[in-house]
Amino acid sequence: MPDVIRAEKLVYSYSGNDRRSLNGFSLSVRQGEFLALLGHNGSGKSTLARHLNALLEVQQGELTVAFLNAKDPGNVWKIRERTGMVFQNPDNQFVSSVVGEDLAFGPRNFGVPEEEIPGRIRRALAAVDMSGYETHSTHLLSGGQKQRIAIAGVLASEPDILIFDEVTSMLDPEGRRDVLDTVARLHEEGKTVILISHYIEEAVGADRVALIHDGQLLAAGTPREMLTDLDLLRRTGLTPPVPVRLYYDLRSRGLQLPFCPLTCEELEDLLCRLN
Amino acid sequence: MRQLPVGLYQPADSVIHRLSGSAKLLCMLLLLIGVVNTTTLPGYGIWVLLTALLIRLARISPGTALGSAVRLKWFFGVILFMNLCFYQPEDPWVRWWIFSPSYAGLIQGIQVVARVFLLLAMSNVLMVSTAPLVMTDAMERLLSPLRLIGVPAGLIAMILSVAIQFIPTLFEETDNIRKAQTARGARFDSPRLWDKAKAVLPLLVPVFLAAFKRADELSMAMEARGYRGDTQSRKKKYPPFQTADWLALLLCAAVAAAFVMIR
Ligand SMILES: Nc1ncnc2c1ncn2[C@@H]1O[C@H](COP(=O)(O)OP(=O)(O)OP(=O)(O)O)[C@@H](O)[C@H]1O
Ligand SMILES: [Mg+2]
Numbered sequence: 001m002p003d004v005i006r007a008e009k010l011v012y013s014y015s016g017n018d019r020r021s022l023n024g025f026s027l028s029v030r031q032g033e034f035l036a037l038l039g040h041n042g043s044g045k046s047t048l049a050r051h052l053n054a055l056l057e058v059q060q061g062e063l064t065v066a067f068l069n070a071k072d073p074g075n076v077w078k079i080r081e082r083t084g085m086v087f088q089n090p091d092n093q094f095v096s097s098v099v100g101e102d103l104a105f106g107p108r109n110f111g112v113p114e115e116e117i118p119g120r121i122r123r124a125l126a127a128v129d130m131s132g133y134e135t136h137s138t139h140l141l142s143g144g145q146k147q148r149i150a151i152a153g154v155l156a157s158e159p160d161i162l163i164f165d166e167v168t169s170m171l172d173p174e175g176r177r178d179v180l181d182t183v184a185r186l187h188e189e190g191k192t193v194i195l196i197s198h199y200i201e202e203a204v205g206a207d208r209v210a211l212i213h214d215g216q217l218l219a220a221g222t223p224r225e226m227l228t229d230l231d232l233l234r235r236t237g238l239t240p241p242v243p244v245r246l247y248y249d250l251r252s253r254g255l256q257l258p259f260c261p262l263t264c265e266e267l268e269d270l271l272c273r274l275n
Numbered sequence: 276m277r278q279l280p281v282g283l284y285q286p287a288d289s290v291i292h293r294l295s296g297s298a299k300l301l302c303m304l305l306l307l308i309g310v311v312n313t314t315t316l317p318g319y320g321i322w323v324l325l326t327a328l329l330i331r332l333a334r335i336s337p338g339t340a341l342g343s344a345v346r347l348k349w350f351f352g353v354i355l356f357m358n359l360c361f362y363q364p365e366d367p368w369v370r371w372w373i374f375s376p377s378y379a380g381l382i383q384g385i386q387v388v389a390r391v392f393l394l395l396a397m398s399n400v401l402m403v404s405t406a407p408l409v410m411t412d413a414m415e416r417l418l419s420p421l422r423l424i425g426v427p428a429g430l431i432a433m434i435l436s437v438a439i440q441f442i443p444t445l446f447e448e449t450d451n452i453r454k455a456q457t458a459r460g461a462r463f464d465s466p467r468l469w470d471k472a473k474a475v476l477p478l479l480v481p482v483f484l485a486a487f488k489r490a491d492e493l494s495m496a497m498e499a500r501g502y503r504g505d506t507q508s509r510k511k512k513y514p515p516f517q518t519a520d521w522l523a524l525l526l527c528a529a530v531a532a533a534f535v536m537i538r
Contacts, residue, residue: 053499078500085499092492096407096501097435097440098284105408109501135286139443153500 004066004192005029005052012047012062012215021047023215024061029194031160034187036203036223037196039212040237045196049165052194054079066160071128080188081110083161084154088169097151099125100134106157117156124152127189128182144175148182161192168202180205191213200227200238211236228260231246243267283443284406290519291333291404297513298520299396302527303401309531310393312538319389325530326396333404340403344395351388358384411436416513430504437493444489451484 002263005028012022012248019042028058029035050056052065054076063070066082084106087093096102103121112120125131128148147167154162164183168176184205187193195202203209209226211218213236226232230248233240240248243261251257257274261267286292291299306325313319330340360373362380369376405413411432418428457463461474516524 050495054464055495057497075502079500080499085496087492087496089489089492091444092489094440094495095437095493095497095500097443098286098406098408101406101408105497105502106500109503139283157500 002027003033003131004031006062006064007048008062009060010048010051010058010063010234012051012056013059020215022051025212025215025217027210027220029192031129032190033194034205034207035195036206036209037194037211038200038203038236038238040198042049043212043237044215045212046165047215048197049085049163049194050164052161053083053085053220081157081161083163084157084159084161084164086147086150086154086167089168090143090150090170093150093153094138097138099136099138102107102138102149103156105151106153110157114173120156124155127155127176127186128152142175143171144178147171147175147179151179151182161194163194163196165196166198168197168199198238200241203227204241213237224262227262283403284338285335285339285403286406287334287404289332289404291329291335291400293519294523295516295520296405296409297416298523300413300417302523303397305524305527305531308399309534312389312534313390314386314538317500317532318537322393326393329397329400333400335400335403340396340399342460343399344392347395351392354387354391355384358387375435407436407440412513427504441489445482445486447486449478450477452481487496
């Protein structure tokens with residue numbers, strides 16, 4: 001699979017801020033990949049996401065998104081059409097309080113013919129499991145539903161790449177699960193997914209995990225490689241998942257275990273085997 | 276279910292819902308001209324009937340249509356009182372301290388209240404029967420002649436529409452912050468004005484900061500979804516007026532003209 005995103009030595013500092021928010025960040029993402037990007041507060045995750053959607057101009061370094069050079073100003077709108085971005089706060093993403101109208105906003109901006117739009121809205125709502133909500137008011141939805149409508153608003157433009165910037169951090173556990181299920185399903189349907197988070201558990205199901213720290217890529221690899229490496233996680237400023245923490249605690253107390261569990265299911269497995 | 280904020284679009288299939296947004300907006304302006312030119316009691320009677328008819332035609336409940344006007348009852352009371360006591364000090368019933376209530380003042384007060392009430396009810400019919408972005412397009416269309424003198428019609432329309440839709444969210448947020456600060460000892464319901472003011476001021480700061488943050492995030496989300504503001508390269512095509520639109524305009528123009536001429 002070719003690299004649909006390629007970032008090389010990106011450097012970015014916001015005006016009025018001496019600190020480099022990105023400080024030589026390099027990363028490639030393959031087409032159809034599910035990448036989880038983890039880092040603590042202020043590590044530069046959102047700054048990177050805004051680059052991938054051409055919301056910020058490249059200051060230094062190289063960046064291609066959807067095989068388009070992001071440094072070419074003529075590519076800005078094409079890149080925004082090919083990449084969809086969902087943000088943290090579900091209340092701050094709607095232009096219309098009517099679901100159907102809001103979903104039509106993206107396609108209209110990108111010049112999709114008017115007669116094609118109802119079909120797109122229907123497909124987008126089906127993809128987030130909210131069919132039939134066209135005439136609902138966004139003000140009356142739960143947080144998780146709002147966030148799924150926000151995802152549908154992005155899907156209506158039919159992008160190949162989806163970027164989720166901490167989309168679950170303002171949701172209750174149920175809303176979080178629904179949104180994460182939707183994200184996983186979209187990946188299965190062939191979209192390239194970049195899930196930004198500081199909840200480490202959300203990265204377990206990803207194809208690959210990238211750790212960002214102080215605007216630099218610290219490491220990237222499979223969830224198992226990344227999330228069971230205590231030293232690496234400590235340097236990133238993240239707490240390991242509970243099963244991993246438990247494994248190391250038990251080991252330091254002298255209990256020999258056959259493998260390090262990553263999820264609760266694996267932990268159960270392990271405990272059953274001990275018995 | 277939370278109570279639906281008044282003035283929010285409610286989808287339905289009615290004659291009024293089906294009219295084009297810009298026709299509805301123009302009709303509203305015409306009716307406004309008619310209302311402010313009404314000076315007789317029978318005239319107001321006709322307006323009450325017309326408004327009731329509009330509410331019926333739009334198939335919305337009277338509560339929804341009149342809710343925001345009813346909620347302003349204190350404001351109406353103050354207007355009535357001010358007009359009654361200060362409108363015509365030359366020929367009062369009685370004179371007491373600075374107050375000089377008069378017959379002319381009473382009539383004037385009732386007129387102002389009636390006009391504001393009617394306009395609120397009619398604009399509610401407009402808002403409830405028109406989807407937000409349809410309204411945005413309508414405003415943009417009516418403002419578009421101003422483009423010739425460099426007014427960014429599309430931007431103004433979008434800003435107005437987004438601002439209106441943010442009102443319920445901001446109310447909710449204010450309420451949340453108020454609760455949080457009450458829990459920490461702020462005294463919003465203290466009878467002493469000074470305590471009240473001390474409680475309200477720290478409330479305003481986070482509400483404003485939150486509003487700015489919201490605006491910032493929303494603008495980013497809109498850009499990400501391809502919004503280009505007024506420089507939108509593609510020329511927008513507005514749907515042409517249908518027979519019903521022309522008919523509505525004609526009726527409203529006739530009503531407005533009648534009231535202007537009677538006066
Ligand atoms: N608009 C801005 N102006 C100035 N500095 C900014 C701006 N946005 C972010 N920064 C700074 O850039 C750095 C990286 O911020 P960024 O938002 O990318 O981090 P993040 O990893 O997304 O953090 P969080 O988990 O809090 O969302 C931070 O130090 C932040 O203070
Ligand atoms: Mg962020």
